[in-house]
Amino acid sequence: MSDPDEALLMARVGELWLKGRNRDHFVRALHDNLQTALSAALSHVQVMAGRGRLYVGVGRAEDVPRALAICADVPGLVDVARVERCPPTLDAIEAAALALVEARWAGATGSFAIDGRRTQKTLPFSSSDLNRRVGAAVLAATGLRVDLSRPDRTLSVEVGPRRAHLWTAACPGAGGLPVGTAGGALLMLSGGIDSPVAGYLAQKRGCRLEAVYFHSPPFVGEATRAKVQALARRLAARQGRLTLHVAPFTDPQLAIRDHCDRRMAVLLYRRMMYRIADRLAGRRGLDALCTGEMLGQVASQTMANLTLVDAVCDRLVLRPLLTHDKQESVALARRIGTYETSILPHDDCCALFLPDHPVTRGTAPLMRGQESRIDVDALVEQAAQGVESVEIEP
Amino acid sequence: MQPDPPPTIDLDNGATTRPDPAIMAALLDRQATLYANPSARHARGRAAAEALETARGRLAGLIGGAPAGLIFTGGGTEALGLALLGAPGGSGRVAISAVEHASVREAAGALVERRGWALDVIPVDAAGRVQPEALTAHIGPETRAVAIMLGQNEVGGVNDIARLAPVVRRAAPRARLVVDAVQALGKIPIDVAALDVDCLAMTAHKLHGPRGIGALWSRAPLEPLLRGGGQEGGRRGGTQSAPLALAFAEAAERALAERGHLAAMRDRLWGGIRAAVPGARLTGPPCGPGRLPHNLHLCVPGLPGEPLLNLLDVAGVYASAGSACRRGRFSPTLAAMGHTADEGAWIRLTTGRFTTPAEVDAAVERFADAVRRLRRLCGPAR
Known part of the structure; x- marks a missing residue:
């Protein structure tokens, strides 16, 4: 750290310390995720592990704001701050504190506090020694008041x-767990608002994602596929890269249209999607499916109908948005930058070939009766075989 | 392994056109040399001003208007907005035809919302054109602006403005006649004096010129929408681009000189499709002087439109469902002509100066193939 242009960030990790023996694994994953996210945007950034902390060396000081923003978006961090460092003596700390205050608080008014802590009790001074010494120096050097209960700055x-x-300011991190530490999930990604948000929430709880999109050409256009790819790219940023599987879905839809009661088409489509996704997840070694479903949002997302889709799949189905409101989903979509893409017009394959009065509640025997009219296994196998996989880079 | 995509055939020249390489080369060259601010007093500025005025004169000459009436804008939408929203204040009514472009519909809507004007919509005939009787019935002494497009952007109908203008003068003497010539410029001869129009809007990108420049010719008073600098006779603030203006003038001249090719390619296309796709129907006026020469709009009965466009997209044929500016809703133009979405697949195919006979023949084949495939997919159950 001899280059005066070089800056250091310190990231504090969250729940990782609860995780006992898995701790090293979690920290390593977080280290790698941070390095990947930073390297994708910046050169000369180096993530280093410390005691209970991760440090990021930023080669060019002008990259610091960008690096902080990237770190703040990586799941698993509590907060991240640009830090200065010095030897662990009161004299050195006082000098460093004054330099930092002069740089960051020049001309500031109001109150301040010192939040001093020791990570080891073997040091030859106490935390209150530290706070008193640094506090007095800052008080003398600035026009600020001391306020320990509600300081304007710390x-x-x-x-x-x-x-x-x-450090003087820390950016809040995304929280959650490092991507990859909770296993892999296959996200059912449509072009809408909710599914990318569900993917983000699963990532935030440590899931590494792959995504599947059901494509029904020519009834659904290539523009919709391009839109889904753009959404996948946003999600890829949090995990380095993301595999998007495009599953051909025209034939299952035509089979349902031609042989089944169209009033039940939406439920039948969804059961086919779940079967194909389940098979694909098995082939890819993924532990769960993930969807953007919200309880009661539309007819197909009632408890009864969710039970009907769960019945055709062996895997755990993650529904991170299940109990959210639409407005909450929209707010999250705006925050993670998928909203503007999601609201572009697109074709929804679930809206194809529907009659005016669809059935909104199905039963398992009803579904099975309808499905006996088509060759479910062959259609699922054919779709799974026809999947086209694309590696999406952030 | 995916097979190589077929070479693309651009039959969406009504949406925009590929820039003419010769015009682009000259433009690039002038961007490097003729870059000075035309308002500057020094020699370079004077040279830019002279070039700008040359372009203004050539473009105005092309439409038979006085050069002083020609205002360069950022494009067609701005030109139409200036003609309507730039009308001096006071109360009144605005009448627009039922098949106007969104830029006119929404500008008229703004007059209603912001100034309290009343809106009258002039119905069209089955070919999408305004007839004098319909016009008479929807304008009056209160009418301050009448907007009727010269060449319709979706179905290609050419309005007989020379016959409609006297109706406006008689029934609505206070009204300005605003004519959207964005699709028509360079495709049919235009003479603002003979047509007796007050405001005529144009753009460069529809005739193989650069994007980012349009013009309004106006003999009616205008309040500027953009202020600052007093350019364009105080009617449109902002530094002008002499290189873009010259490129616009050149593109328009060249388009007009070579317009015969558009109709030849369009007629070949329609002949081919009519033979290969039984049942396909032409929408709008018959191919001839009453229709823009590059426009073909048709309906393939019994098929959905979006999937046909999707199949054409994958087959490398660029077409559109109508105006590229709207998607997902049924065209207000077709609705005004008395059509509905379930009649069939509505498709607009528009030729350009670079369209070749071989492309047209290949497009016919791909079109017929797409229709066959979609008929199979839509099957008897539909």
Whole structure:
């Protein structure tokens, strides 16, 4: 860290410390995810593991805001801050604190506090020694008041056996768990608002995603496929890359249209999608499916109808949005940057070949009766065989 | 392994056109040399101003208007917005034909919302054109603006403005006649004096010119929409681009000179499709002087439209369902002509100067193939 242009970020990790023996695995995953996300956008960034912390060396100081924003979006971090470091002596810390305050708080008014902590009790001074010493120096050097209960700004100092770190502002992180530590899930990705949000929430709880999109040409256009790819690209950013499987769905839909009661078409389509996704997930070694379904949002997402789709698939189905409201989903979509893409017009294959009065509640015997009119296994196998897989880079 | 996609055939020249390479080369060259601000007093600025005025004169000459009436804009939408929203204040009514482009519909809507004007919609005949009797019935002494497009963007109908203008003068003497010539410029001869129009809107990108420049010719008073700098006679603020203006003028001249090719290719296309796709029907006026020469709009009965467009897309034939500016809703133009979505697949195919006979023949084959495939997919159950 001899280059004066180089900056250091310190990231604090969240729930990882609850995870006992898995801890190393989690930290390693987080380290790799951070490095991948940063390297995709910036050169000269190096993630390093420390005690209970991850550090990011940023080669060019002007990249710091961008690096902070990227870190704040990587699941598993509590917060991230640009830090200064110095030897763990009171003299050195005081000098570093004054330099930092001069750089960041020049001309500021109001109150401040020092939040000093030791990570080891073997140091030759106590935390209150530290706070008093640094506090007095800052008080003398600035026009700020001390306010320990509701300060306008805080200078944090963390002192370890070999180094002290100081910072004035930390960006909140995304929270959650590092992507990849909770296993793999196959996201059923349509062009709509909810499914990308569901994918993001699953990623945030540690899932590594692959995605499947059901394509019904020519009834659904290539523009819709391109839109889904754009959404997949947003999700890929959080995990390095993402495999998107495009499953041909025209034939199952035509079979249902031609041989089944069209009033039940939506439920029958969805059961076919779940079967194909389930088979695909098995082939890819993925533990779960993930969908953007919301309880009661539309007729196909009632409890009764969700039970009907769960019945055709062996895997766990993650529905991170199940109990969310639409407005909550929209707010999340805006935050993760998928909303603008999702609201572009697209074709919805579930809207094809529907009569004016669809059946909104099915039963298992009814479904099985309808499905006996088509060769379900052959159609599922044919679709699974026809899947076209694309690697999506962020 | 995916097979190589077929070479694409652009039959969506009504949406926009491929820039003419010769015009682009000259444009690029002038961007490097003729870049000065035409308002600057120095020699370079004067040269840019001279070039701008040359372009203005050539373009105005092409439509038989006085050069002083020609205002360069960012495109056709801005030109139409200026003609309508730039009308001086006061109360009144605005009448627009039922098949106007969204830029006119929405500008008229803004007059209603912001100024409290009343809106009258002039119905069209089955070919999408305004007839004098319908016009008379929907305008009056209160009417301040009448918008009737010259060449309809979806179905290609050419309005007989020379016959409609006297109706406007008689029935609505206070009205300005605003004519959208975005599709018509370079496709049919235009003479603003003979047509007796007050405002005529144009754009460069529909005739193999550059994107980003259009023009309004106007003899009616205008309040500027954009202020600052007093350019374009105080009617449109903002630094002008002499290179773009020259490229626009050149593109328009060249388009007009070579317009015969458009009709030849369109007629070949229609002949081919009529023979290969039984049942296909022409929408709008018959191919001839009453129709824009590059426009073919047809209906394939009994088929859905979007899937046919999707199949054409995959087959490398660029077509459109009508105006590229709307999607997912049934065309207001077709609705005004008395059509409905379930009649069949509505498709617009528009030729350009670079369309070749071989492309047309290949497009006919792919079109027929797409129709056959879709008929099979839509099957007897439909």
